[in-house]
Amino acid sequence: MTSRALPLKIFSCILLIAAISTFCPAQNRERNTISAKAGGVNSVVGHVTVTRSTQAPQLLTSQDDLVSGDVVNSGAGGQAEVLLNPGAYLRLAENSQFTLVDNSLDKLLVQLDSGNAIIEATGPDGIDLHIPVVTPQGRLTIVRRGIYRVNVREGVTEVLIRKGRVQLGDDPKNVAKNGSRITLTGGTSELAKLDKKDSDAFDQWSKERGETLARANQRLSARLVNGYLSSSLGSWPSSGFGSWGLWTFSPALRCFTFLPFYYGWTSPYGQFYGSYIPGAFNPGYYPGINNRPVITNNWPGSTPSGSSPSSGSIGVSNPARSPSGGMTTMPTTPSAPASQAGPRDPDSGSRAINRVRDPH
Numbered sequence: 001m002t003s004r005a006l007p008l009k010i011f012s013c014i015l016l017i018a019a020i021s022t023f024c025p026a027q028n029r030e031r032n033t034i035s036a037k038a039g040g041v042n043s044v045v046g047h048v049t050v051t052r053s054t055q056a057p058q059l060l061t062s063q064d065d066l067v068s069g070d071v072v073n074s075g076a077g078g079q080a081e082v083l084l085n086p087g088a089y090l091r092l093a094e095n096s097q098f099t100l101v102d103n104s105l106d107k108l109l110v111q112l113d114s115g116n117a118i119i120e121a122t123g124p125d126g127i128d129l130h131i132p133v134v135t136p137q138g139r140l141t142i143v144r145r146g147i148y149r150v151n152v153r154e155g156v157t158e159v160l161i162r163k164g165r166v167q168l169g170d171d172p173k174n175v176a177k178n179g180s181r182i183t184l185t186g187g188t189s190e191l192a193k194l195d196k197k198d199s200d201a202f203d204q205w206s207k208e209r210g211e212t213l214a215r216a217n218q219r220l221s222a223r224l225v226n227g228y229l230s231s232s233l234g235s236w237p238s239s240g241f242g243s244w245g246l247w248t249f250s251p252a253l254r255c256f257t258f259l260p261f262y263y264g265w266t267s268p269y270g271q272f273y274g275s276y277i278p279g280a281f282n283p284g285y286y287p288g289i290n291n292r293p294v295i296t297n298n299w300p301g302s303t304p305s306g307s308s309p310s311s312g313s314i315g316v317s318n319p320a321r322s323p324s325g326g327m328t329t330m331p332t333t334p335s336a337p338a339s340q341a342g343p344r345d346p347d348s349g350s351r352a353i354n355r356v357r358d359p360h
Helices: 004-032 201-217 220-231
Strands: 041-045 048-051 072-073 079-083 086-090 099-102 109-121 132-137 138-141 148-154 157-162 165-168 175-178 180-184 188-193 247-252 255-260 315-318 327-331
Touching: 041 255, 048 201, 072 079, 079 201, 109 201, 138 148, 138 201, 157 165, 157 175, 165 180, 175 180, 201 247, 201 255
Parallel strands: 109 132
Antiparallel strands: 041 079, 048 072, 072 099, 079 086, 086 109, 099 109, 109 148, 132 138, 138 165, 148 157, 157 180, 165 175, 180 188, 247 255, 315 327
């Protein structure tokens, strides 16, 4: 009887290992709550494939992480969203292809080979970003927060700047701003005014994704993120986390969102990124937990620390503002429209702030 039971146990163990191996990738994003890497796949709609070096094309999923050299293709009805530098998202339209030439934070390079893509660059006004994009017709660099659509067809590249600022080529003085349409052909460029009505379903999808990601930031669990910060990061700040912030997984909306190091970040679509890590580059300013920074939730209509909490509030760990190091309370959702002035900085006499300092 024992001899019969042993093969059965071995077989059961094999099945268990196989099940765990299948289940773990789906949980990988939740285990790795914090990330600063470019290339994370945040959303996939329809048929999208990735081709890696020496490998045949395979289906792309929202659990994948792209590496340098990966080529992504979308079929009819296919769309994908990929994380770039923390705070920037690339969205690929159907029947399009892009190559992640370099996924390192300091040398990030995206190449749109064909089709259409939108880049949403989140941030405060006046902060210089550096997101280079190349196409068969030239090179452009996104230098300010905004919404940028790039269309590549045979022999022509169009760049639509709905908001923001783009540098063309290597000349820092060759800059196009809000409301511009740039046409690149054969080494020459033509600048025209952008028609505000020039949009389609892909633009609408990008706008909806931008709203979702800002909402995911507002719904981050302070307890979850603070626990990870206090137990898993070791020394702070880490050189691998970039200058502006990091990607944080939102279990509520099943995607990564941007968690800034500074107060005052907004999506170019108009939503606030109210959850942030104050004092991340100056831990002594906010002692946090065990001398590490903590997440703070603060968005339009939220109850400032030290005020009476409103109904429907959740506990937010914020020892920097609580004399006892305990829990303060803030509402779960904004109660003021996004069109109002930004949320109030609890450490500036509750005045509205629209800018952050450049750490460089």
